[in-house]
Amino acid sequence: xxTVTADDATRAAAPEPVTETRTxxxxxxxxxxxxxxxxxxxxxxxxxxxxxxxxxxxxxRPVRGAAAxxxxxxxxxxxxxxxxxxxxxxxxxxxxxxxxxxxxxxxLVGTIVGGTLGVIAGYYRGWVDxxxxxxxxxxxxxxxxxxxxxxxxxxxxxxASDADFLGFGFSWLTRTWSVTIVFSLLxxxxxxxxxxxxxxxxxxxxxxxxxxxxxxxxxxxxxxEIVPNVxxxxxxxxxxxxxxxxxxxxxxxxxxxxVPDPPSWGSLIADSREQIEEAWWMTIxxxxxxxxxxxxxxxxxxxxxxxxxxxxxxL
Amino acid sequence: MRYxxxxxxxxxxxxxxxxxxxxxxxxxxxxxxVQDLAGGQVDGARRAQVLEDYPYLDMPLPIQYGYWITDLxxxxxxxxxxxxQSVMDMFKQRAPATFFIVFWSIVMGLLIALPVGVYSAYRRxxxxxxxxxxxxxxxxxxPSLVVSVALLYLVAARYDMFPTVGGSDYVAPWDNxxxxxxxxxxxxxxxxxxxxxxxxxxLRADMALTLQSDFxxxxxxxxxxxxxxxxxxxxxxxxLSLITSVALQLGSLISGAIIAEQFFGPRGLGDRLVFAIQxxxxxxxxxxxxxxxxVVVVANLAVDLMYAxxxxxxxxxxxxx
Numbered sequence: 001x002x003t004v005t006a007d008d009a010t011r012a013a014a015p016e017p018v019t020e021t022r023t024x025x026x027x028x029x030x031x032x033x034x035x036x037x038x039x040x041x042x043x044x045x046x047x048x049x050x051x052x053x054x055x056x057x058x059x060x061r062p063v064r065g066a067a068a069x070x071x072x073x074x075x076x077x078x079x080x081x082x083x084x085x086x087x088x089x090x091x092x093x094x095x096x097x098x099x100x101x102x103x104x105x106x107x108l109v110g111t112i113v114g115g116t117l118g119v120i121a122g123y124y125r126g127w128v129d130x131x132x133x134x135x136x137x138x139x140x141x142x143x144x145x146x147x148x149x150x151x152x153x154x155x156x157x158x159x160a161s162d163a164d165f166l167g168f169g170f171s172w173l174t175r176t177w178s179v180t181i182v183f184s185l186l187x188x189x190x191x192x193x194x195x196x197x198x199x200x201x202x203x204x205x206x207x208x209x210x211x212x213x214x215x216x217x218x219x220x221x222x223x224x225e226i227v228p229n230v231x232x233x234x235x236x237x238x239x240x241x242x243x244x245x246x247x248x249x250x251x252x253x254x255x256x257x258x259v260p261d262p263p264s265w266g267s268l269i270a271d272s273r274e275q276i277e278e279a280w281w282m283t284i285x286x287x288x289x290x291x292x293x294x295x296x297x298x299x300x301x302x303x304x305x306x307x308x309x310x311x312x313x314x315l
Numbered sequence: 316m317r318y319x320x321x322x323x324x325x326x327x328x329x330x331x332x333x334x335x336x337x338x339x340x341x342x343x344x345x346x347x348x349v350q351d352l353a354g355g356q357v358d359g360a361r362r363a364q365v366l367e368d369y370p371y372l373d374m375p376l377p378i379q380y381g382y383w384i385t386d387l388x389x390x391x392x393x394x395x396x397x398x399x400q401s402v403m404d405m406f407k408q409r410a411p412a413t414f415f416i417v418f419w420s421i422v423m424g425l426l427i428a429l430p431v432g433v434y435s436a437y438r439r440x441x442x443x444x445x446x447x448x449x450x451x452x453x454x455x456x457x458p459s460l461v462v463s464v465a466l467l468y469l470v471a472a473r474y475d476m477f478p479t480v481g482g483s484d485y486v487a488p489w490d491n492x493x494x495x496x497x498x499x500x501x502x503x504x505x506x507x508x509x510x511x512x513x514x515x516x517x518l519r520a521d522m523a524l525t526l527q528s529d530f531x532x533x534x535x536x537x538x539x540x541x542x543x544x545x546x547x548x549x550x551x552x553x554x555l556s557l558i559t560s561v562a563l564q565l566g567s568l569i570s571g572a573i574i575a576e577q578f579f580g581p582r583g584l585g586d587r588l589v590f591a592i593q594x595x596x597x598x599x600x601x602x603x604x605x606x607x608x609x610v611v612v613v614a615n616l617a618v619d620l621m622y623a624x625x626x627x628x629x630x631x632x633x634x635x636x
Contacts, residue, residue, distance in 0.1 A: 134325060138332040141615070143607040145570035146588065150600060151340050153592040158344030170344075247458030251574045254460055255589055269464060273578075276464070277472050284468065287461045295456035302452075 033303045036296035043293060047097040050090070057087040059094040059262050073281050080281035082272065088282055092289050094262040098176070099290075102259065103245035105180050107238050110187025115234060118192040119226060122199025123218075132192065139189035145251050151182045152257040175259045179252065183245055191237055198233045202226055232308035239301030243294045250290060265290045318623055326616045330608065331384075337604035338380050341597050348372045348379075351595045354396050365396065387605060393598030397590070402602045405587060410606075412485040412583030415495075416502045416572035421561060423507025424514055428557065431511075432518025433545055439523055447515065454512030459571050463505040463578045470501065471579065477501050485581050502575035509571075510564060517560055521553035528552070555625065562618045566611040 050056045073080040079088035114136075121132040155178035159170045202208065203226060211225050246265075252258045253266025260267055265286045272282035345351050349372045353365040366372070371382040386393065392402040431451065435444040471477045477497060486494040525531065526549055534544045576585035584603055591599040 134328055137329045141329055141333045141608055141611045143566050143570055146604065146607060150592055154340060154343035161344055250458050250460035254574050254577060269460060276468050280468060283464055287464045291457055291461045294458055298456045
């Protein structure tokens with residue numbers, strides 16, 4: 001048992017032998033990370049102050065004088081306008097707001113629930129671990145996109161119906177809510193799995209043993225020794241997870257089950273795809289935004305993972 | 316042996332839990348499953364017929380599940396009143412297209428991963444390695460939706476050779492290989508690029524470790540050619556996690572295939588799935604769900620058993636990770 005654990009720990013701790021380039025990378029943040037962080041910051045600021053910025057137009061109304069024709073990108077419309085005269089740039093920025101809100105909120109819920117489950121499973125082991133493992137295995141075996149579109153579709157029906165639960169109706173269950181709920185559910189299992197592996201290897205370390213032999217109770221060991229040491233891995237997981245969820249949101253939108261208003265990036269792409277030959281800018285710009293954002297999250301996540309020596313394959 | 320039995324028990328439990336989740340989620344927000352199955356505006360006769368065919372639909376969920384899964388195992392997958400077709404026939408018609416997208420995207424992924432992974436591990440930290448690691452990182456970060464749009468815009472819309480949205484039907488490779496290629500090249504590429512990036516990085520990491528091990532040094536000392544060392548000795552030692560990843564990614568590959576189908580034509584399970592969700596065509600949904608879940612769970616089990624056979628040490632380690 002112990003040799004195996006040690007083996008696992010070394011695998012987790014040393015993905016690559018240290019080379020000269022690696023030590024150099026440690027000191028100077030690579031150009032990729034700088035780009036990623038800048039892009040994300042700029043995007044978040046733009047998306048959440050969009051209502052107050054003068055150069056971002058409405059996403060849902062045609063610009064006066066531009067209706068009924070799609071204009072290419074230029075001075076008037078940075079990213080062009082769509083066939084209803086709406087500004088594609090503004091739609092991309094509001095799309096960022098929708099997409100980012102959904103992915104970040106879901107990953108946070110997934111991290112809190114999955115992280116708790118993972119720490120408990122990894123620390124207590126035994127039957128607790130087995131029960132939690134079956135639960136996470138089941139969640140992992142769910143075909144994500146399919147179950148997501150099914151659930152979002154059913155939630156639509158639920159919201160439209162007059163069913164109630166404990167006296168509450170379901171009219172609050174908009175697309176934004178249902179996509180967030182489903183994505184939170186789907187992000188529990190991967191997080192739980194990685195956190196469990198980390199907890200298993202951390203709970204074998206000397207400092208945990210030291211804390212226990214000094215008389216620390218289970219709660220203290222968990223809160224003061226294990227959780228702080230799981231957080232680095234968790235940070236990397238969060239960034240990578242957001243990237244995955246952004247991509248998944250695109251897929252979901254493509255099957256017709258994402259947020260239509262304000263349209264997420266996926267919805268923008270899916271809705272304008274038919275007109276790609278006449279007006280490429282309507283589809284290509286949201287695609288580029290989606291790609292750059294996913295790339296940035298991956299770059300930052302990769303950097304965090306490298307910084308804390310986390311095995312890439314685990315993500 | 317005990318290990319195998321344990322894995323198998325877990326496999327059964329997971330399978331039951333997941334298929335039950337699928338069944339239960341089709342019932343969310345629905346007050347009357349009989350009505351769902353019979354279709355929206357139908358007369359009493361059809362409703363009566365549905366009730367006669369599926370008398371269990373009024374019962375509590377676990378009992379419904381029992382009846383349904385028994386039927387499923389017996390080979391009676393149900394009847395879709397919307398499509399006027401039995402679900403099994405629907406599968407026979409649609410599943411091959413989805414299967415081939417998944418199959419060819421695995422082939423594409425491996426065609427990217429094997430050369431890139433092996434060669435960049437061999438030339439570690441050299442120009443090729445740097446360039447390929449940058450490129451694969453980009454590939455990984457490209458959602459398949461974006462790749463699909465790019466392929467649609469850059470290839471499908473400009474060359475008449477490839478069909479676009481809904482423009483093609485399934486053609487079996489043994490009937491007409493060229494038509495088959497035309498229909499399946501783009502969707503498989505759209506998925507294969509991303510997964511190829513993931514696999515190249517995986518293989519590179521393992522390969523780089525293998526190349527530092529003693530038996531490689533020995534092989535070099537014996538004077539074996541670098542090609543032979545790389546492609547036969549070292550590759551065999553490092554390919555295990557690649558195979559694992561192929562098996563574990565099957566689920567997301569199927570999901571990807573269902574989306575790619577919507578872009579590039581060969582109509583498989585994807586559009587039936589979308590229709591079935593819109594109409595809440597219970598038995599079709601449940602059948603599609605159960606098949607995909609079965610594939611994923613069996614692949615997982617296969618990986619575990621393969622590890623047990625290949626390397627008993629890993630068996631215990633995997634139980635931990």
